[in-house]
Amino acid sequence: MSKNMKRTIQLIFVVTIMINNLFAKDYYIYCTAESEDEVALIRFDGKVAHVEKRIPVGVWPVEIEGPHGISVSPDGDYWYLSMAHGMPYGHLYKYETGTDKMVDRVELGLFPATMGISNATGLLYIVNFNLHGGHSEVSDVSIVDPDEMIEIERVETGIMPHGSRLLNNGLKHYSVAMMSGELYEIDAMTMELKRTLSTSPMKKMNKHSGHNMKGMNHSKMKMNSMSHNMPAEKPTWVYPHPNDNFLYVVNNGTDNVVEIDVNKWEITRTFKTDKGPYNCEVSQDGKYLVVTYKSAAKTGVWDLATGKELAKFKNTRKVTHGVVISPDSRYAFVSVEGIGKEPGAVEIFDLKKLKAVTIAEIGKQAGGIAFWKMDN
Amino acid sequence: MNKRKLLFLPFLIFVMLNGQDGNKEKFHFQFEMDSLEMNVGESKQIKIKLLDKNGELAQNPFFISGARKSLSVSPRISDSTGVAIVTVKAHKPGRLRLGTRSITVKRDERIRDFIIVNVPYPPLDKIVFNKTPNKLYAGTVTEFLVEVFDVSGLTREDIDVELISSKQSVAEFDAFGNLETKKPGRITITAKAQNVKETFKVSVVKNPTRSVVMNPAETEIRTGDVLHLNGQALDKRKSIIKDAPLTYTYSGQANYGEFGLPASGLVTNDGRFVAETSGLYTLTASSGGYSTQTTINVLPRDVKKKVELVGHGLISDVLTSDLWIWPGIGKHKGKDFAVTGTWGSNGEAYFWDVSNPDSMIIIDTVTVDARTVNDVKISEDGRIGVITREGASNRKNGFVVLDVSDPYNVTISAEFNDDMTGGVHNVFIYDNHVYAVNNGRKYDIINVDDPKNPFRVGVFELDTPGHSIHDVWIEDGIAYSSNWSDGVVAVDIGGTKFDESDRSKSQYNPLLIKAGEGSPSSPKKLAEMGDPTGRNHAAFPFLSQSTNQFYIISGDEIFPWGVLATQGKPSNPRGGFHFLNFSDPDNPREDAIYQVPEAGSHNLWVHGDTLIAGFYQGGLRIVDISGELLGDIYNQGREIGVYQSSHKEGKIPNAPMVWGAQPYKDYIFIADMNSGLYCIQLVDENKSDTP
Structure with missing residues (x-):
């Protein structure tokens, strides 16, 4: 190799490193540790995940209050945290990003869990999971004004509602109910339940397309006394495609994810997954569907165009939980609970290279996970 | 709002997203009225507009909201031009807000406004005096109290009541309801609040008193x-x-x-x-x-004794929770054993041989799928153990039944997690049944006649709004539960039948006289006393051996300054133990309190007339509760001894955090969250050297 050639290669190498450094990004993630009463702030620099902070949350040192769901406001100024356990009702907490100081809290229903904030209304929609009890009571979605931290409405949905996401236009809210086996659409503006749909791929005939639920009085349905057969699907999550035309519902009980056409209000595709799918998210470029497999302790990456699973990663510990994808569609951040005293983890996967990158260990039972920001 | 207008919402929002700089100067709300006045149950309509600075409709929708459960509004959103005709319905009294908020993504650009909706409280119904004597003696002072009720039947404490004597020369009230009688005469006493009044006549008569005597039994x-x-x-x-x-x-x-x-x-x-x-x-x-x-x-009461440390089993890698001590059976007869739980760690329970309490050793460990084993209990016959589970990886919490007949080789007999996803926090074993406080709402009653096949036979749950339970303790077939703001509740789950030929002290428990209809499958509430502070965390029955008075001791738990333990620093709880006299179970009253001013109460035990009180950072307190109880026990020199359990290698070094304690034989065993299991004993000396 000539001297010039060597110099050229060296120059290219140096320039490459400089360019890489110039465009290197830091990704910031908040992740809850449900059995530690902590929230971890993680900074990922593209190679290494740094646990920047472990933020103690809750007010009872000898009672686990269970931080469960977490969401960052669209402007990135605040993060919101659901604390599942109370006496008996749980709370929604509001913290300032960066300083991570608590701003306020509001009491909600039994076991408030997943939440989403509407890009249209600015309101926060959070499901009252009501994990405790006989799994026979219809629960609801609390609608909270996150500026003033007041609960302004509750909309009744199904038994053990979970997953809470809105279309990108912010006009429609979706949640599922594990023990009802249904998907619920709430008009974010009018705060009314508009449509429901069975999440079973086998029950397309059960759809209630266009069914106006406003007049339905669930309180008279005697849910407590009815003989309730748990649906096989046990849906746990719903996530909208960035184009707002499709929803992806995770059927934890039947090991599949179903794609739902929002306009037709019917299931259009079914993705057979590994055991116990739990959460999912679609990348902002619309290409990837990342699914966490809670029972299998794996994470799957699906190509939405082909409907094929591109990669499946074995997680480093058991009980895979949540996932969030960076807005540049490059990385998936997956929370893994672990068992017993095992630390929880946030595992980071490169969606471009389809490989695991790194891991950050946080408090026990890592769960809710939310993306805060990207910094250059 | 009609559907056609709704179709335009996405467009409108798009517009709002892209052109709303300085919204707060450009737009404002116009309410048809400055305020609303309406009664509970009444509905009214009000027109609200969102206008621009020229007074034209903003062509933007907005939200309308009322206080949830107090003021309902319909619709919740205006039409797309910025007009809403809102039907407001009042459900509760008060000065309520009818709020409006424009719809924007950027928080800073949202415009808010509100008017007050004044919903008056229901009219008053009646005033009730605590007493209405027809005769008072001149030269005396009598305190009068009144309760005010409104037409809905609620007690109204927001109402000022005026107490009036018709002839102030005869008798006159002070500002606190005390009536001082001055001379004989006939007067009318009136209590007046708003448009409601209550009167009665009383004669002030010449006071025949010519002397006063006292006959105290002791000097x-x-x-x-x-x-x-x-x-x-x-x-x-x-x-x-x-x-x-x-x-x-x-x-x-x-x-x-x-x-x-x-x-x-x-x-x-x-x-x-x-x-x-x-x-x-x-x-x-x-x-x-x-x-x-x-x-x-x-x-001086002079009850202090010397507290000596007998032995310590250090646990420094995890936090310790509850404990139980019991005598061995079968081939282990003559030996003594202990079990301790762990908190926020790996779901472990440690089994100890404490036969030689100066050298207590862990002899077995049971690990279950949990993060916290909050409570541990052993059956009276020493065969069955129960440990609670919280933080199970599959979220199916519950409890685990153990065979502890050989504490060196403890085995799991069964897991019970049906309908206990919220976790079992505390349990009690009584008469082959496990009482499992779960989901923070109730206790389930599980038959463990066959420990390998437990099954539910009953449930006890309060029906008060927002009820929440913490713990349960059982004695003589009565379950004493602690229920935060609902306070202590006594439930008959098979109370020992009252037998007049039984001359034991237990027959002084008035709840046993009321018992007899309850069973594990059909628990019956006997008595209760609410806790206005909402801090009731523990309940323990106490039949005074010296006075035969029957108390339920109600323990507080409160952490006014929140979490510190998770930051590796000592926490700073407060609270005390309240002696609730249930000798008349239909009219319980609080007689006394034991409260260490700068520490926090946790679990307790009563042995004879001695209180053994876990006081978190205040260590273990051993208190003489013999005799009649009245007032502030802490200040009455009733403390027999104090032990501050701590260790330099503790989870938090040198920081006492007593979870609870159990008297056993001549010892007291202590579980300390930060440093494990201790054994102490009291030495009967006149002078105390409190460690």
Whole structure:
């Protein structure tokens, strides 16, 4: 190799490193540790995940209050945290990003869990999971004004509602109910339940397309006394495609994810997954569907165009939980609970290279996970 | 709003997203009225507009909201031009807000406004006096209390009530409801609030009192002893005037003692006196201008004993939770064992051989799928153990039944997690049933006749709004649960049948007299007493061996300054133990409190007339609760001993955090969150060297 050639290669190498450094990004993630009463702030620099902070949350040192769901406001100024356990009702907490100081809290229903904030209304929609009890009571979605931290409405949905996401236009809210086996659409503006749909791929005939639920009085349905057969699907999550035309519902009980056409209000595709799918998210470029497999302790990456699973990663510990994808569609951040005293983890996967990158260990039972920001 | 207008919403929002700089100057709300006045149950309509700075409709929708459960509004959103005709319905009284908020993504650009909707409280219905005597004696003071009820039946504490005497020359009220009678005469007493009043007539008669006497049983008592002064007003023939009100006071000169505390005590309206410091106290009873006094000598209670550490089993890698000590059976007969739980770690319970308490050793560990094993219990026959689970990886919490007949080889008999996803926090084993406090709402009753096949036979759950339960303890077939703001609740789950031929002390428990209809499959509530502070965390029955009075001791738990333990720093809880006298179970009353001012109460045990109180950072407190109880027990010199358990290698070094304790044989075993299992004993010496 000539001297010039060597110099050229060296120059290219140096320039490459400089360019890489110039465009290197830091990704910031908040992740809850449900059995530690902590929230971890993680900074990922593209190679290494740094646990920047472990933020103690809750007010009872000898009672686990269970931080469960977490969401960052669209402007990135605040993060919101659901604390599942109370006496008996749980709370929604509001913290300032960066300083991570608590701003306020509001009491909600039994076991408030997943939440989403509407890009249209600015309101926060959070499901009252009501994990405790006989799994026979219809629960609801609390609608909270996150500026003033007041609960302004509750909309009744199904038994053990979970997953809470809105279309990108912010006009429609979706949640599922594990023990009802249904998907619920709430008009974010009018705060009314508009449509429901069975999440079973086998029950397309059960759809209630266009069914106006406003007049339905669930309180008279005697849910407590009815003989309730748990649906096989046990849906746990719903996530909208960035184009707002499709929803992806995770059927934890039947090991599949179903794609739902929002306009037709019917299931259009079914993705057979590994055991116990739990959460999912679609990348902002619309290409990837990342699914966490809670029972299998794996994470799957699906190509939405082909409907094929591109990669499946074995997680480093058991009980895979949540996932969030960076807005540049490059990385998936997956929370893994672990068992017993095992630390929880946030595992980071490169969606471009389809490989695991790194891991950050946080408090026990890592769960809710939310993306805060990207910094250059 | 019609559907056609809704179709335009996405467009409108798009517009709002892209052109709203300086919204707060550009737009404002216009309410048809400045305020609304309406009654509960009434509906009214109001027109609200969102206008631009020229007074034109903003062509933007907005939200309307009322206070949830108090003020409902319909619709929740205006039409797309910025107009809403809102139907407002009042559900609760108060000064409520009807709010509006424009719809924007950027928080800073949102415009808010509101008007007050004044919903008056329901009209008052009646006023009830606590007493309506038809005769009072001149020269006396009588306290009157009133309760005000509105038409909905609720007690109204927001109402000022005026108490009036029709002739102030005869009798006059002070600002606190005390009526001082001055001379004979007939007057009308009136209580007046708004447009409601209640009256009764009373005759003030000449006071026949010509002397007052006191007959205290003792002239020398100890601090904490309750002395009944037995004051009486006598007429000129030395006959007792039974209805003459007496006033009691005291003054005193304390012994300087070790610390120079001032004379301090409590005298009640019914003539009970208790001293907190030793010294000479002069007690006075007076009525109708006559009085008498007597001086008594108060000695130090002198109950302190030396506390000696017998042994310590250090646990420093995890936090320790509850404990239970029991005697071995079968081939282990003669030995003693302990089990301790762990908190926020790996779901472990440690089994100890404590036969030699100076060298306690862990002999087995049971690990279950959990993060916290909050409670551990062993059956009376020493065969069955139950440990609770919280933080299970599959979220199916519950409890685990153990075979502990060989504590060196503990085996799991069964797991029970049906309908217990919220976790079992505390349990109790009684008569082959497990009482499992779960989901923070109820306790389930599980039959464990066959420990390998447990099955649910009953449930007890309160029906109060927002009820929440923490713990349950069972004695003589009565379950005593602690329920935060619902306080202590006693439930018959098969109470020992009252038998008049049974002359044991247990028959003094008045709840047993009421019991007899409950069973594990059909628990029946017997008595209760709410906790206005919402801190009720523990409940323990206490039948005083010395007085036969029956109490339920209600323990607080409160962390006013929140989390510190998770930051590796000692926490700083507060609270105390309240002695609720249930001798009359239909009218329980609080007689006394034991509260260490700068520490927090947790679990407790009563042994005879001794309270063994886990006081978190205040260590273990051993307290003499013999005799009648009244007032502030902490200040009455009733503490027998204090042990501050801590270790330099503890989870938090050198920081006591006593979870609970159990008396066993001649010892007291202590579980400390930060440093594990301790064994102490009391040494009966006159002088105490509190560690």
